[in-house]
Amino acid sequence: MFADLVRLINRRPSTDYEKGFVRSVKVTDRPRRNRRVERLIWICWAVIVLKSIAVEWLFAHYHVPVNALWVIVPTFIFAALCTAIYLLRD
Numbered sequence: 841m842f843a844d845l846v847r848l849i850n851r852r853p854s855t856d857y858e859k860g861f862v863r864s865v866k867v868t869d870r871p872r873r874n875r876r877v878e879r880l881i882w883i884c885w886a887v888i889v890l891k892s893i894a895v896e897w898l899f900a901h902y903h904v905p906v907n908a909l910w911v912i913v914p915t916f917i918f919a920a921l922c923t924a925i926y927l928l929r930d
Contacts, residue, residue, distance in 0.1 A: 888919050892912045892916070895911050895912055899911075
């Protein structure tokens, strides 16, 4: 807004005025997913499943007065969130 006001007062076109427009746009392909990272995600999910089975067994075996889902559900939610962020990224 102020640039146009200055140009109106000076009554001469600015040299930067023409430089402000987009000359061309280059679109690149979406970066490929890293196979090593995806393999790591699958390994982490396997570890989470094993941990959940172990937590369920330990809570039942040692008669812990807390439900095992209090440990398992937050783990699954956080892992799903991290996986979704990776898979849905731009």
